[in-house]
Amino acid sequence: xxxxxxxxxxxxLRVAFPTRTGMAEAVRGVSFTLGREKLGIVGESGSGKSMxxxxxxxxxxxxxxxxxxxxxxxxxxLLAASPRRMRDxxxxxxxxxxxxxxxxxxxxxxxxxxxxxxxxxxxxAGAAEAKRRALEMLAxxxxxxxxxxxxxxxxxxxxxxxxxxxxxxxLIPDPDLLIADEPTSALDVTVQMQVLAILxxxxxxxxxxxxxxSHDLNLVASFCDRxxxxxxxxxVESCRASxxxxxxxxxxxxxxxSLPRIDEPPGDLPVLxxxxxxxxx
Amino acid sequence: xxxxxxxxxxxxxxxxxxxxxxxxxxxxLGRAWAGWTSFRRNRLAVAGLLIVLALVVVAAxxxxxxxxxxxxxxxxxxxxxxxxxxxxxxxxxGRDILSRLIHGARLTLMIVALVAxxxxxxxxxxxxxxxxxxxxxxxxxxxxxxxxLAFPKLILALAFVAALGPGIENAVIAIAIxxxxxxxxxxxxxxxxxxxxxxxxxxxxxxxxxLRIILGHVMxxxxxxxxVRTTLDMAGVILTAAxxxxxxxxxxxxxxEWGAMIASGxxxxxxxxxxxxxxxxxxxxxxxxxxxxxxxxxxxLDPKGD
Amino acid sequence: xxxxxxxxxxxxxxQGTDTVTAVDGITLSVREGESFGLVGESGSGKSTxxxxxxxxxxxxxxxxxVAGTEQGPKRHKGFYKLCQMVFQDPYGSLHPRHTVDRxxxxxxxxxxxxxxxxxxxxxxxxxxxGSAFRxxxxxxxxxxxxxxxxxxxxxxxxPRILLLDEPTSALDVSVQAEIxxxxxxxxxxxxxxxxxxxxxxAVVANLCDRLAVMNRGRLVEEMTVEELRxxxxxxxxxxxxxxxSLGYDRATAESFRDYA
Numbered sequence: 023x024x025x026x027x028x029x030x031x032x033x034x035l036r037v038a039f040p041t042r043t044g045m046a047e048a049v050r051g052v053s054f055t056l057g058r059e060k061l062g063i064v065g066e067s068g069s070g071k072s073m074x075x076x077x078x079x080x081x082x083x084x085x086x087x088x089x090x091x092x093x094x095x096x097x098x099x100l101l102a103a104s105p106r107r108m109r110d111x112x113x114x115x116x117x118x119x120x121x122x123x124x125x126x127x128x129x130x131x132x133x134x135x136x137x138x139x140x141x142x143x144x145x146x147a148g149a150a151e152a153k154r155r156a157l158e159m160l161a162x163x164x165x166x167x168x169x170x171x172x173x174x175x176x177x178x179x180x181x182x183x184x185x186x187x188x189x190x191x192x193l194i195p196d197p198d199l200l201i202a203d204e205p206t207s208a209l210d211v212t213v214q215m216q217v218l219a220i221l222x223x224x225x226x227x228x229x230x231x232x233x234x235x236s237h238d239l240n241l242v243a244s245f246c247d248r249x250x251x252x253x254x255x256x257x258v259e260s261c262r263a264s265x266x267x268x269x270x271x272x273x274x275x276x277x278x279x280s281l282p283r284i285d286e287p288p289g290d291l292p293v294l295x296x297x298x299x300x301x302x303x
Numbered sequence: 304x305x306x307x308x309x310x311x312x313x314x315x316x317x318x319x320x321x322x323x324x325x326x327x328x329x330x331x332l333g334r335a336w337a338g339w340t341s342f343r344r345n346r347l348a349v350a351g352l353l354i355v356l357a358l359v360v361v362a363a364x365x366x367x368x369x370x371x372x373x374x375x376x377x378x379x380x381x382x383x384x385x386x387x388x389x390x391x392x393x394x395x396x397g398r399d400i401l402s403r404l405i406h407g408a409r410l411t412l413m414i415v416a417l418v419a420x421x422x423x424x425x426x427x428x429x430x431x432x433x434x435x436x437x438x439x440x441x442x443x444x445x446x447x448x449x450x451x452l453a454f455p456k457l458i459l460a461l462a463f464v465a466a467l468g469p470g471i472e473n474a475v476i477a478i479a480i481x482x483x484x485x486x487x488x489x490x491x492x493x494x495x496x497x498x499x500x501x502x503x504x505x506x507x508x509x510x511x512x513x514l515r516i517i518l519g520h521v522m523x524x525x526x527x528x529x530x531v532r533t534t535l536d537m538a539g540v541i542l543t544a545a546x547x548x549x550x551x552x553x554x555x556x557x558x559x560e561w562g563a564m565i566a567s568g569x570x571x572x573x574x575x576x577x578x579x580x581x582x583x584x585x586x587x588x589x590x591x592x593x594x595x596x597x598x599x600x601x602x603x604l605d606p607k608g609d
Numbered sequence: 610x611x612x613x614x615x616x617x618x619x620x621x622x623x624q625g626t627d628t629v630t631a632v633d634g635i636t637l638s639v640r641e642g643e644s645f646g647l648v649g650e651s652g653s654g655k656s657t658x659x660x661x662x663x664x665x666x667x668x669x670x671x672x673x674x675v676a677g678t679e680q681g682p683k684r685h686k687g688f689y690k691l692c693q694m695v696f697q698d699p700y701g702s703l704h705p706r707h708t709v710d711r712x713x714x715x716x717x718x719x720x721x722x723x724x725x726x727x728x729x730x731x732x733x734x735x736x737x738x739g740s741a742f743r744x745x746x747x748x749x750x751x752x753x754x755x756x757x758x759x760x761x762x763x764x765x766x767x768p769r770i771l772l773l774d775e776p777t778s779a780l781d782v783s784v785q786a787e788i789x790x791x792x793x794x795x796x797x798x799x800x801x802x803x804x805x806x807x808x809x810x811a812v813v814a815n816l817c818d819r820l821a822v823m824n825r826g827r828l829v830e831e832m833t834v835e836e837l838r839x840x841x842x843x844x845x846x847x848x849x850x851x852x853x854s855l856g857y858d859r860a861t862a863e864s865f866r867d868y869a
Binding site for chain 3: 066067181210211212213214215216218219222237239240241243244245276277280281282283284285286287288289290291292293294
């Protein structure tokens with residue numbers, strides 16, 4: 023694997039859906055590259071951030087249409103990949119963790135079996151080997167009693183534990199890229215920190231790249247290396263996380279200003295006024 | 304001239320589709336219009352609607368539309384095949400089949416209307432009350448529903464007419480009595496989902512009585528599923544009534560009820576097939592119409608698609 | 610005067626071995642005109658306390674006094690003219706088949722107040738929505754607009770107490786700022802007593818005078834917002850919550866403990 027090939031190259035990504043009044047674009051020309059780093063994509067609802075994450079994995083359901091000048095993973099063109107090749111890539115090379123483990127975990131299977139199955143799908147391992155690896159992964163996500171949790175059903179574990187199980191399941195095939203779509207939004211704030219610490223460690227240990235999609239600007243700024251701010255399907259700002267306070271685009275500045283802060287005295291928060299010019303990027 | 308009509312139609316369309324309605328009436332009509340445009344897009348559903356409307360029109364205008372009197376016998380012209388004089392032929396008594404079908408549409412419509420007006424309403428009331436109050440109210444009402452559901456429609460109708468004597472009114476009552484349980488179940492299921500919603504809590508927090516909440520908040524949300532289920536059931540109701548008529552337990556001669564017509568045409572089905580086939584075709588078309596309409600309504604009224 | 614006085618409130622769900630104690634002996638009071646924040650993570654019982662005070666939940670033990678009158682499990686109609694609630698989810702708190710007009714007219718009709726048109730117009734203006742919104746259905750409104758209608762509905766009976774259950778958690782950041790500003794203005798204009806349940810300490814800092822922190826059904830700590838701003842919390846759980854609210858920090862995340 024050449025070290026200077028970026029992990030992910032996205033150029034002019036567009037996602038469009040047919041509506042009664044013609045094609046509506048949810049993503050309108052998004053471009054970025056990703057190395058082995060943590061990239062945050064931040065936006066409000068309707069900004070297209072989740073669509074961007076899903077379109078990388080070609081998970082946009084028809085009749086949605088995904089087009090791009092270039093969508094390459096490790097140099098390989100994802101748009102030209104056959105469905106079989108995409109199934110290979112999904113899970114094994116690129117993994118995705120979503121918001122609520124309640125909806126992404128199979129409710130009628132024990133969590134241990136789900137993780138083991140995720141392993142066996144992407145390798146030729148037998149049942150015993152898969153169970154061993156699953157237990158290893160449960161320990162890697164800081165679950166204290168892997169043997170006991172292995173036999174639990176999803177409804178028997180808490181939200182934070184469910185999300186850690188999701189992470190275990192997604193990372194067991196050792197992917198190169200992790201796309202996390204609001205992975206901690208449904209969690210309590212202290213649990214959020216613990217789950218993020220796990221993600222942080224696993225990513226740096228394995229040299230993974232991560233795309234972290236969220237609406238929480240502060241969280242992304244403190245967790246990621248670089249940030250993209252999206253508005254109405256476009257990237258309006260791209261900066262290093264440490265330089266967020268020096269952001270230039272009025273939308274970003276407006277968003278930062280409208281956030282309430284613990285250490286600020288009470289008083290009216292400046293309200294973001296949307297300039298229609300922002301729609302043009 | 305064209306320009307003026309265009310602006311006129313553009314204005315009332317704008318009035319209906321505006322997102323700032325100025326009155327309750329405008330809001331309701333606007334919503335109905337949105338539903339209609341959505342429904343209109345489904346060609347099959349529109350076909351179903353046209354069939355049902357045709358049934359209503361034919362029933363209403365039966366004396367005008369029918370070329371002959373439905374009871375006029377002409378024994379010289381019995382069992383004639385379809386011809387210019389008798390478009391659908393004549394039956395065993397020389398009566399014009401087309402005229403009998405047209406007048407029979409009234410009976411079909413009456414059966415459908417009576418059942419549709421009673422069974423779903425009863426089911427709605429029972430289901431929402433059971434679902435909203437829960438506890439022993441729910442248990443008692445649902446057990447009653449289970450018992451009623453256990454009776455097969457046709458058998459109960461048979462028992463009913465056997466007890467009260469044959470006749471179309473008794474057949475309709477029997478069908479209506481056995482039809483309400485599924486509606487109660489549907490209404491209860493919807494009520495259980497709705498009961499937990501914040502808007503119900505908000506209504507309670509305003510001091511709304513249970514009656515107000517059930518009538519104003521819960522029932523409107525059950526209506527959509529019930530309407531769909533009712534139209535889909537109408538096909539079955541027609542067939543049940545036809546079945547009873549076929550067995551001689553529904554409409555009595557000389558009433559031109561479609562099922563009874565099939566029954567009397569049964570003995571001639573090999574040679575004079577039209578005597579049984581024509582009423583059969585009528586039943587088929589009307590049932591199909593209701594089914595298509597029901598499917599189309601489901602697509603439009605489905606609250607999950609809201 | 611003390612507007613809300615809660616003593617030793619206990620709320621249990623379920624029976625026998627399945628009993629869950631959602632609220633385990635809470636005592637707190639809210640003064641008239643005060644804006645009080647009730648903070649906690651999920652399962653802390655904060656929403657349950659609110660529901661018990663509002664009368665939505667009637668299976669509690671202890672003492673709840675509102676505006677000096679002790680309350681029983683059931684509330685009488687007059688109570689609802691005194692105390693109203695705004696819910697978290699703007700998409701679930703408005704009936705999907707009712708227009709805004711109908712939603713606002715209902716409390717007026719229930720309590721037999723006259724002058725519906727004038728009241729509705731007034732309250733819509735109060736929450737920053739014009740009369741153009743009056744006959745819209747909820748699906749024709751944005752999240753922020755829906756929440757404004759929910760607030761209008763709560764205000765139409767001119768209550769003195771407003772209970773808010775995570776009113777901005779389901780809203781976009783930019784909309785949250787508008788709603789917080791609106792609540793601040795309404796409180797000043799109407800002299801409302803507000804109890805705000807939230808997990809977001811920054812919202813509390815912006816809108817409240819005092820706060821109480823809850824964990825697993827128990828009251829951990831009470832403090833003023835001034836103390837919160839200085840980070841002058843005493844209990845380790847509160848300090849942990851404060852640190853977590855400041856953003857991700859690898860070292861701090863390591864130090865988090867499970868406080869049962």
